[in-house]
Amino acid sequence: MIRLVALRLALMLPILFGVSIVAFTLMRALPGDFAQASAGTTAISAEALETIRRNLGLDRPVWQQYLGWLAHALTGDLGTSFVTRRPVAGELLPRLAVTGELTLIAGLMAMIMGTATGLASARLRGATDWMVRGLNSLLLAVPNFVIATLIVLLAGLYFPQLAIFNYVAFVADPAGNITGLLLPALSLALTVSVTISENTRAAVLEVASQDYVMVARAKGLRRRTILVHYLVRNALTPVVTVTGLQLAALLGGSILIETIFTVPGMGQYLFDSVANRDYPAIQAIVLLSATIVLLVNVLVDITYARIDARVSYE
């Protein structure tokens, strides 16, 4: 088990290396660079643009720029942001904490809502099933940024006293911090909860039709025991996979949600950095996100072994 985890972690390095090359070249292949993006339509001479580029090293060939970046990155130096002229690492870490918290809250919400509605739908059937599945189809059809925009607009119109843009740091005001993140987390969680809900429903229905459940029922076990020990535990495996995979969706969704709710997280940082062509920042965010997604995959694999006795990595 430990050897396997070590192997999986070691395998992450070549993947991250590949990701760094792809992100680096893709960003530079996009037309427009920082000098141009920041100047916008301000009248600026071609010579001044060239000097700005030269000062940032953007006039060198891409492979030279990449090797320069790599040499620094290997020593832990992720470079300086073109926009704020501060070290990227220092900008990124507080934002990672914010996005981490938002993703965590959203993930928990999605899991609770998803498994609850999925279970209810599978167990109660009938009208509940219809309602849950109808709502799920609706939520699946409406993108999360539309929901977020609606929340923002409606809250502004009907509940102006509701402070939706009052992001405060956790250390300054823990309760205020969490309440501030509830609405963004909810708009992020809704779409993800649909996937979890549908998967839970399917998994529970499938498990419920298994012979051992019939045997358990024939033995006269209480409904509750069957549900907790036979149904849920066995239905959980696919749900865990889906939840793990949805983390990427949560991270991706946070770009839009953080921008709409002005939550100073990694997603908002990425949005701004791409618009400004802030290459060092983009590179760092992409690498960090890739690392997180890869780590979660390893974590999901480990969890399998804990939940499902049939899975063994020996």
Add this chain to the structure above:
Amino acid sequence: MSDDQSLDLSRTGFFDFDRRGLLRFAVAGLAAGVAPEAFAQSVPKRGGRLTIGADADPIGLDPGTVTAFSSYDFTALLYSGLLRWNAEMKVESDLATGFEQPNDTTYIFHLRSGVKFHNGQGFDAEDVKYTFDRILNPATASPNATIFASIKSVSVIDPMTVRFELNAPNAAFLSYMATNPVGVIVPRGVGDLVTKPVGTGPFIFVSYEPNQQFTLKANPDYYEKGQPYLSEVVFRFFKDQASLTSALRSKAIDMTWFKDPKVSAQIVRTSPDLVSAPGKTTRTFPVWLNMKAKPLNDVRVRRALSLATDRQACLETVLGGSGKVAAMVPESHVGGYDGASEMPYYKTDIAAAKKLLAEAGYPSGIDLGDYIVVAANPLDVACAQILQQQWAEAGIKVAIKPMETAPLISMWLKGEFATLMSIALSWSPDPDAIISRIISTGAYGKALGMTDTALDAMIVEARTLLDRTKRAAAYLAIQKRIAEQAYVLDIYQYPLRWEAWWNYAKGYVPLAANIRSFVRTTWIDK
């Protein structure tokens, strides 16, 4: 305040506004038609905090190197220059008490004494010299270097007097000197202004957390007695227009500006306590044409496009009428077009357009391919759609292609677009900055395929006309020629932003220069 008076000021030299400063400001506010009750009220209240909703983070705060428009909002409160724009967009004194102009190429500025930078350093003529030497030093990579390329030398006469020698008469010089951050003064010997700005402005930098908050506090040593009234100004960042609207409604912010006049009008209609000021038009929406190759190198095709365009309809539909028909220069400039007088090929005439197309060899209409627009600007996209329909009536087909801003600007500046592209121009301090974009000797004009040497000569001459009336006439003639040859299809002009604030924020006036200079005269009365 007539145009003639200001002509005298810039022409004959010495002026001193201090005695009349206060009265003039009050008049300016009334003239702009903004919240007259704010001025009728007797005494401004001191203290308090103003929270402004901003739609973009600054990119650097060093006035010498800043290129991003989003930074100007912050430099405007942190720094001041020798001159500044007043509410009517006339140049007035700031760190200078006045200037003399012994000849067409020499300006002697008399400086205000007792002014201090935020770090306690005293302000004098050496700082002025330092600022401009720094801008002109190629190592600084200042975008202002080309703007001030006409400066031959800056010399200190005494600590309170400084002399600028120009290579040639330059009518734009004073406009640029009055523009923040282009002409503002930085303290000599202070290093990193990008993240630690030090100026002489009404507010002092306190802190900046990217994407969250930018905090300023009142400068107790600000030279204008009693100003600023506020003790703190906080900018909060909202990248999404819906979030900005919501934040204003919930009073999370006291003041903001919108990119869409319909949004601004609607929010003010629902809340009578909100003040909205349209502001002067500062921005034009042009269609840029690639004239390097067929078919747009043919003037008949370009004129056909212009004739097929119903500019008034675009204005009514997209801006709800809150703007004017445009030529190259917006009305807030010297020689700006007022939208009312006749321009060649501006009157919609589909039959004439079809006839011109047939003459050019396209009797059954023409497909111009992609028309590239800024995807992030809904106004631009909406206008492009209307233009597409209008042109279709004359048999001109285009496919609208919305695009991200950065690559679009790159294509525009290099001329790497097939036929048509639209990107609106922000406010610039002088009409020359706009018109120079199509001079055939410049990189941008070359990129568009300009070859009109007669127009080039007109543009070069207009730069040197110090007489305001003559200069205005020159720019009108230039714009007529551009319209006549249809080098650029200008559609409408409008304010860059539509500003709105709660009526407990008093004494504020929107400035057409698209910076919030008058936060220095704002006070909070809740």
